Amino acid sequence: MVNNKKILIEVVYALPDAQYQVTLELVEGVTAHAALEFSGLLKKFPEIDLQCQSIGILGRTVKPDYILKHGQRLEIYRQLTRDPKQARRERAVQGKLNKHS
Numbered sequence: 001m002v003n004n005k006k007i008l009i010e011v012v013y014a015l016p017d018a019q020y021q022v023t024l025e026l027v028e029g030v031t032a033h034a035a036l037e038f039s040g041l042l043k044k045f046p047e048i049d050l051q052c053q054s055i056g057i058l059g060r061t062v063k064p065d066y067i068l069k070h071g072q073r074l075e076i077y078r079q080l081t082r083d084p085k086q087a088r089r090e091r092a093v094q095g096k097l098n099k100h101s
Contacts, residue, residue: 007070011039013048014078020044032074033064041076053077 005028022039
């Protein structure tokens with residue numbers, strides 16, 4: 001039996017200065033990797049390297065073979081340019097310096 005039921009999903013990729021969002025209507029049972037291919041974002045941004053970058057839903061990483069559900073938003077995560085813990089430490093130090101100025 002062929003499944004023709006459709007689902008709507010979003011695929012998003014955020015850069016420091018812009019966010020790209022593609023809404024897709026795909027067949028139920030589609031994988032995260034297939035949705036990425038259908039979105040066109042991998043062609044538009046050849047720097048996306050899924051060997052090094054993660055994908056996820058609501059901040060939780062998923063594997064490329066994850067089966068998407070209706071209404072989900074698939075996110076392509078960029079590699080961090082700074083360690084978040086170190087950035088927080090630096091902001092805390094800067095905040096203390098500003099209070100004593």
